[in-house]
Amino acid sequence: MKIGIIIGSDSDLPVIVECTEVLEKFGLEYELRILSAHRTPNEVAKWAEEAEERGVAVIIAAAGLAAALPGVVAAHTDLPVIGLPLASGPLVGLDALYSIVQMPPGVPVATVGINNARNAAYLALRILGVANPEHRLMVRNHRAEQTEKVLIKDSLLQEKGVKRYMEGKK
Numbered sequence: 001m002k003i004g005i006i007i008g009s010d011s012d013l014p015v016i017v018e019c020t021e022v023l024e025k026f027g028l029e030y031e032l033r034i035l036s037a038h039r040t041p042n043e044v045a046k047w048a049e050e051a052e053e054r055g056v057a058v059i060i061a062a063a064g065l066a067a068a069l070p071g072v073v074a075a076h077t078d079l080p081v082i083g084l085p086l087a088s089g090p091l092v093g094l095d096a097l098y099s100i101v102q103m104p105p106g107v108p109v110a111t112v113g114i115n116n117a118r119n120a121a122y123l124a125l126r127i128l129g130v131a132n133p134e135h136r137l138m139v140r141n142h143r144a145e146q147t148e149k150v151l152i153k154d155s156l157l158q159e160k161g162v163k164r165y166m167e168g169k170k
């Protein structure tokens with residue numbers, strides 16, 4: 001079982017790396033392809049149609065500008081699709097966000113925040129967790145880790161006061 005990641009351009013790689021880093025941290029297998037809904041429409045359709053056969057369980061589709069990619073992928077597969085809008089171009093991702101989030105009823109794409117590649121990975125992990133207790137445990141541990149980090153910061157703040165805390169961060 002793996003995660004299928006598809007990006008519209010190699011210019012999207014610097015952001016998607018934040019997603020693959022999270023997946024690697026959890027030891028999750030993934031495939032990563034550069035295929036564009038507008039520039040390589042046939043290849044996108046084939047990739048999405050065959051994803052399930054290749055063992056893909058969840059798809060992360062990332063694109064900027066008039067980001068048709070996640071929606072087109074969702075139209076060609078029964079798998080859950082997470083759409084990641086990217087901040088490329090003069091509208092800095094708002095165009096991609098609206099394109100991805102405003103899917104017509106019946107063709108859902110679960111949209112995460114603009115450039116929030118890490119949330120795409122965490123959401124994929126949670127989807128895998130529905131059927132797999134091991135993945136659910138990873139989610140639980142990750143949440144506990146985050147909690148711990150904030151509480152450590154808070155006790156340090158209480159101990160040092162705001163000025164010394166800020167100085168320590170420099």
Ligand code: RP5
Pocket residue numbers: 007008009010011012036062063064065086088
């Ligand atoms: C989208 O257009 C891509 O996902 C990328 O974010 C944007 C610009 O693509 P390039 O012109 O850099 O290839 O399809």
